[in-house]
Amino acid sequence: MVTIKDVAKHAGVALSTASYALSGSDKVSPKTRELVLQAAKELNYQKNGFAMDLKRKSTKTILLILSDLSGPYYSELIRGTQEVTLSNGFDLIACSSVGGADSTAYKFLQERRVDGAIVLDPNISEHLLRESAREGCPIVVMDRYVEGDFIMNVAADNVQGGYEATRYLMEKGHRDIAWIGGPSNSLGSQHRKEGYLKALQEEGIANTKWMLVGNFTEEGGYHSTKVLLMQEERPTAIFYGNDEMAIGGYKALREFGLSVPGDVSIVGFDDIQVAEYLSPPLTTVRQPKYEMGTMAAHLVFQAMGGEYVNKSYKLKIELIERLSCQPPRLAPNRGKGMET
Amino acid sequence: MVTIKDVAKHAGVALSTASYALSGSDKVSPKTRELVLQAAKELNYQKNGFAMDLKRKSTKTILLILSDLSGPYYSELIRGTQEVTLSNGFDLIACSSVGGADSTAYKFLQERRVDGAIVLDPNISEHLLRESAREGCPIVVMDRYVEGDFIMNVAADNVQGGYEATRYLMEKGHRDIAWIGGPSNSLGSQHRKEGYLKALQEEGIANTKWMLVGNFTEEGGYHSTKVLLMQEERPTAIFYGNDEMAIGGYKALREFGLSVPGDVSIVGFDDIQVAEYLSPPLTTVRQPKYEMGTMAAHLVFQAMGGEYVNKSYKLKIELIERLSCQPPRLAPNRGKGMET
DNA sequence: GAAATTTATCGAAACGTTTCGATTTGTTTT
DNA sequence: AAAACAAATCGAAACGTTTCGATAAATTTC
Numbered sequence: 001m002v003t004i005k006d007v008a009k010h011a012g013v014a015l016s017t018a019s020y021a022l023s024g025s026d027k028v029s030p031k032t033r034e035l036v037l038q039a040a041k042e043l044n045y046q047k048n049g050f051a052m053d054l055k056r057k058s059t060k061t062i063l064l065i066l067s068d069l070s071g072p073y074y075s076e077l078i079r080g081t082q083e084v085t086l087s088n089g090f091d092l093i094a095c096s097s098v099g100g101a102d103s104t105a106y107k108f109l110q111e112r113r114v115d116g117a118i119v120l121d122p123n124i125s126e127h128l129l130r131e132s133a134r135e136g137c138p139i140v141v142m143d144r145y146v147e148g149d150f151i152m153n154v155a156a157d158n159v160q161g162g163y164e165a166t167r168y169l170m171e172k173g174h175r176d177i178a179w180i181g182g183p184s185n186s187l188g189s190q191h192r193k194e195g196y197l198k199a200l201q202e203e204g205i206a207n208t209k210w211m212l213v214g215n216f217t218e219e220g221g222y223h224s225t226k227v228l229l230m231q232e233e234r235p236t237a238i239f240y241g242n243d244e245m246a247i248g249g250y251k252a253l254r255e256f257g258l259s260v261p262g263d264v265s266i267v268g269f270d271d272i273q274v275a276e277y278l279s280p281p282l283t284t285v286r287q288p289k290y291e292m293g294t295m296a297a298h299l300v301f302q303a304m305g306g307e308y309v310n311k312s313y314k315l316k317i318e319l320i321e322r323l324s325c326q327p328p329r330l331a332p333n334r335g336k337g338m339e340t
Numbered sequence: 341m342v343t344i345k346d347v348a349k350h351a352g353v354a355l356s357t358a359s360y361a362l363s364g365s366d367k368v369s370p371k372t373r374e375l376v377l378q379a380a381k382e383l384n385y386q387k388n389g390f391a392m393d394l395k396r397k398s399t400k401t402i403l404l405i406l407s408d409l410s411g412p413y414y415s416e417l418i419r420g421t422q423e424v425t426l427s428n429g430f431d432l433i434a435c436s437s438v439g440g441a442d443s444t445a446y447k448f449l450q451e452r453r454v455d456g457a458i459v460l461d462p463n464i465s466e467h468l469l470r471e472s473a474r475e476g477c478p479i480v481v482m483d484r485y486v487e488g489d490f491i492m493n494v495a496a497d498n499v500q501g502g503y504e505a506t507r508y509l510m511e512k513g514h515r516d517i518a519w520i521g522g523p524s525n526s527l528g529s530q531h532r533k534e535g536y537l538k539a540l541q542e543e544g545i546a547n548t549k550w551m552l553v554g555n556f557t558e559e560g561g562y563h564s565t566k567v568l569l570m571q572e573e574r575p576t577a578i579f580y581g582n583d584e585m586a587i588g589g590y591k592a593l594r595e596f597g598l599s600v601p602g603d604v605s606i607v608g609f610d611d612i613q614v615a616e617y618l619s620p621p622l623t624t625v626r627q628p629k630y631e632m633g634t635m636a637a638h639l640v641f642q643a644m645g646g647e648y649v650n651k652s653y654k655l656k657i658e659l660i661e662r663l664s665c666q667p668p669r670l671a672p673n674r675g676k677g678m679e680t
Numbered sequence: 681g682a683a684a685t686t687t688a689t690c691g692a693a694a695c696g697t698t699t700c701g702a703t704t705t706g707t708t709t710t
Numbered sequence: 711a712a713a714a715c716a717a718a719t720c721g722a723a724a725c726g727t728t729t730c731g732a733t734a735a736a737t738t739t740c
Contacts, residue, residue, distance in 0.1 A: 001397075001476075003726055014690045017730060044471065050390035050399075051726035054695050057341075059390075061444070064409075068433055069418050078409050080439060093443035094409055094434040097450070098422060104431035111389030136341075161689060247617075274614045277587075284545030316557065343696055354720045359698060369718060391696035394725050 002043045011039035022047070058274040060134070061091040062116040062300055063306075067103045067123055069096040074120060075229055077142075080293020081118055088301050097123040104132035112137065116300040122185065138303035140296040144187050145312070150249065150303060153312040154296045156287035158188045161317035162195025162239075164265045165285050169237045170203060174265060174323050178210035178235040180245055186216070189241045192269060195240060198270070214245045221245025236264060236328035243268040243275050257305055265325035271289045281322035288315050342383045351379035359404075362387070398476070401431040402640055405445045407463055409436040412646020414452035414460060417611075420530050421458055427542035428641050430455070434482050437463040452477065456640040461572025462525065472538045478643035480636040485525050485652070490643060493652040494636045498528045501657035502579075507576045508659055510543060512607060513667040517577040518550035520585055521599040526556070529581045532609060536579060550575050554585045561585025565592035578605060583608035583624055584614065605665035623663035628655045670677045 008018035013032060020028045021036035021178055028036075038046075053059045062085055066074060078094070085092040093114075095104040105124060109132040117139045119129065122249030126146045133139040133150035140152045168287050169177050193211075199209055212228060214220030221240060225248060228238070240246040246268035254262055260266050260280055268275060268284035275282040292315055302309050348358035353372060360368045361376035368376075379385075393399045402425055406414060418434070425432040433454075435444040445464060449472040450452055457479045459469065466486045473479040473490035480492045509517050519536050522529030533551075540547055547610055552568060554560030565588060568578070580586040586608035593600055600606050610613060611626035630657055632679060642649050 001726095005516070005726075015727090016691075016729075020689090023728085027688070032688080046472070047451055048726050049447070049453045052395045052451070052728075053693090054388070054394060054697090055728045057695070066343055066723080069404075069422060069432070082409060082436065086439050086443075090437065091447055093444060093448075094421065095432065100428050103426075107389070107431055108433075109641060111392070113389045132386070169691055188625045274617050277614050277617050279619055295385070341696095345696075353698090356721075357719055363698085367718070372718080388696050392698075392723090394696080395698045397725070518696075519738090663733090 002045050004045070004047070004197040006043055007036060007040045007045050010043060011036045040186070043196075052251070055232075059113060059115050060089070061093055062113040062118065062297075063105075063108050064092055064094040065109075065117060065119045065121045066265060067121040068093060068098065071136050073124060074289075076289035077120070077293040081297040082291040084294050084301070088297075090301075097121050102160045113295045116140075116304055118142065118296045119299065122203060125178075127244035130288065134246050138300050139178075140299050142292065142296060148202050151311070152253075152299050152303065152309060154292055154299065155312075155314055156186070156292065156317050157314040158191030158317070159195040159198070161269065161285045163289070164195070164319050165197045165239055165269070166191075166199035166323075168283075169239065169265060169267065169325065170199065172237075172265065172325055174237040175203070175205055176210070176233075176235040176237070176328075177205075177226055178212070180212045180214050180221060180228070180238060180240050180249070182214065182241040182245075183217040186241075189216075192241055195236070199334070208261070209233070212247070214241065216242050216244060217250075218244045218248040221248025222252050224249070224250040229256050229258070230252070234264070237266060238266055238270045240266070243272045243282060245268045246282055246284070247274070247278065250267035262329065265328070271320050273322075276322065278324075281326050283322045283324045284320050286318045286320050288318065291315055341384060342385050344385070344387070346383055347376060347379045347385050350383060351376045352653045367392060372585065379680065397457050398461055399453060400429070401433055401454050402458065402637075403448050403454040404432055404434040404447075404540050405449075405457060405459045405464060406434060406436050407461040408438065409434060416629035417460070417633040420630040420635075421637040422633075424637035424641070425632050430641075431619070440677065446663070456480075458482065458636045458640065464493045470636070475611075476644075477642050480639050482632065482636060485600070487651070491651075492639050492643065492649060494632055494639065495528070495652075495654055496632065496657050497654040498531030498657070499535040499538070501541045501579070501609065501627070502532035504531075504535070504657070504659050505579055505609070506536045506539035508623075508661075509579065509605060509607060509665065510539065512577075512665055514575075514577040515543070516550070516573075516575040516668075517545075518568055518578045520552045520554050520561060520568070520578060520580050520589070522554065522556040522581040522585075526581075529556075532581055541558045542565060546648075549573075554588070556582050556584060557592075558588040560583045561588025562592050563588070564591040568591070569596050569598070574604070577665070578606055580606070583610045583612045586622055586624070587614070587618065601664050601666040602669065605668070607665060610659050615660075616662065618664075620664050623662045623664045624660050627656045627658050628658070629653055 004018050005015055008015040017028060018036050021033040064081060082092050097103045097105040109128060116137055119141045121138060122144060126322060129139055129146055129151060130148040133148055138150045140154055143155050145153050164178060181191060181193050212224040214224040238249060240249055246266055249266060250260060260263055263275050271284045271286035273283050295313060299309055343586060344358050345355055345628045346550040348355040357368060358376050361373040404421060406553050422432050431665050437443045437445040449468060450478060456477055469486055469491060470477055473488055478490045479493055483495050485493050512537060519533060521533050552564040554564040578589060580589055586606055588608060590600060598604055608624035611624045615622040639649055
């Protein structure tokens with residue numbers, strides 16, 4: 001492999017001079033710079049990035065950890081982090097935690113291969129995060145809450161989102177509103193439910209029988225909805241913990257001969273790409289993904305620069321009104337069986 | 341920062357012994373190993389990955405270059421590469437070419453930070469590819485064709501795909517089939533068109549007026565379709581260079597009061613996730629993305645191992661039949677204006 | 681034109697590992 | 711108990727850079 005040493009020799013100059021020339025320092029005279037550059041070109045010299053990082057003690061790259069590199073979920077968020085990272089002159093690489101303890105994520109975090117990280121992944125252990133976060137490598141964790149030095153949190157305000165979606169339905173006249181949530185280890189899902197319950201309580205509604213869990217998949221939403229519909233009393237609206245499950249819900253409702261929004265109103269959560277193409281287009285809640293992305297990246301850089309930053313940020317959420325909701329046709333269940 | 345030197349000192353042992361102990365060599369006695377491990381834990385030692393790579397002259401990671409980290413397009417493909425990479429004990433990181441010559445992609449390729457690369461990105465220059473590909477870093481380029489040492493190509497057989505989609509329409513009775521393609525710098529789009537023309541020619545059909553270009557976006561498909569529909573004579577079917585454009589086409593057709601597939605049949609290309617949720621669900625052509633991904637990764641490893649491999653691979657494509665096509669209602673245009 | 685000053689080049693140390701060959705320690709054989 | 715051998719530990723070189731302080735060359739000043 002051709003190294004800077006070879007280039008120097010070929011240009012008839014000292015190794016250090018070659019280094020200066022290649023990095024564009026003005027300590028070197030124009031003609032020798034030309035000489036060195038020429039030699040580098042002739043030998044097809046490619047610098048070894050590690051050696052540089054090793055000496056410089058900085059990598060100028062930040063790592064984005066996703067639970068699944070192939071997930072479509074992150075799109076806007078990634079765009080946000082990427083823009084900020086780039087405009088700070090840093091590089092962004094992404095990897096996943098697939099493979100557990102010998103996943104790429106672990107390796108890069110543990111072996112100090114990056115100067116900062118943004119984690120969008122429930123699988124990375126808090127222990128690893130705390131162990132890896134340090135002065136030279138601040139970490140922003142999204143959609144979960146972990147405490148520690150040089151660890152910051154960014155999340156959408158899921159409580160507010162759940163609350164607003166539920167209020168929206170109530171303002172349309174619904175009182176019998178079911179909740180089909182995500183897995184219980186999802187903090188986001190928990191918070192959405194919290195907001196949902198809060199809205200209900202404010203109106204003195206106590207729902208006990210229409211709360212189910214899916215697993216954030218279309219399949220899960222489908223099954224849970226079927227279970228829900230087989231009960232004696234049916235809600236007039238269903239609030240799903242995410243859009244995928246709402247899609248499953250559409251299917252189940254169709255099978256039961258129920259129309260959306262005629263017979264039951266639906267609201268989802270996330271505003272994934274397909275949401276607007278469903279029939280009817282799905283009313284849902286949108287997280288400010290792009291803003292979350294830029295915020296996360298900014299935090300990393302601020303923490304890197306030693307600036308004092310808050311540990312935890314929550315971003316506001318927005319309701320996207322489409323056509324899957326309307327006032328309840330009639331309210332056969334109202335007031336009946338709703339009090340515990 | 342705590343280094344292996346500190347660990348060694350703290351354990352009262354030579355630096356080299358500490359290294360052996362930490363890397364689990366059996367040259368070291370059980371008790372000293374324990375001693376060293378203990379010391380490492382106490383000091384919260386984290387190895388420096390670069391230093392290791394530098395010495396070992398290998399990084400054990402391969403790079404996936406995407407034109408846009410946030411695109412949903414690649415999902416299955418990424419999954420394929422990831423699985424193979426992981427099962428070979430390597431790591432996979434992804435980055436994008438956003439930022440041009442000082443993008444992350446350039447930096448990682450040029451600075452030899454990886455042992456192999458898979459490129460899914462029209463923006464990476466052939467020059468850079470040829471410069472960076474070498475014995476220790478084979479490169480697989482997807483959906484385009486570039487020649488060079490240690491460079492291999494993997495693509496779907498777009499010609500075949502274009503051909504089969506067109507034949508499918510012809511077998512339903514269509515003869516007036518329009519083509520709305522992607523940008524002309526897309527090799528894939530060119531090939532699809534080639535297949536389309538081949539199918540037409542076999543039946544002696546020479547289409548000259550119904551060939552337009554979009555830019556692979558919904559917007560582009562919408563506009564091109566409008567242009568198409570404003571012509572005097574209209575086709576009975578439209579074949580789009582990708583699904584996004586077909587979605588735009590749906591919209592334009594609706595605005596013109598034309599129904600799909602009643603008035604005009606549509607076939608897309610790619611089978612993106614939303615395709616099956618459109619109304620009507622879109623008949624389209626699916627590339628074997630997962631297989632393309634695994635194949636690309638396997639090629640990298642084979643080339644790395646010095647195995648001889650072919651330079652270029654094409655994978656078969658599959659038609660996904662949904663509900664956006666039916667025989668033409670009547671054939672007012674048939675035979676008229678079709679001969680040049 | 682010699683002294684002083686600037687500019688250009690150089691040599692060597694350092695970054696944190698791995699790994700080779702040498703040395704020391706411990707165990708077996710005679 | 712000395713000789714022979716194996717096992718454990720050590721010291722030092724190497725990987726390819728950057729960068730500091732020292733030297734050499736070119737330029738200015740008097």
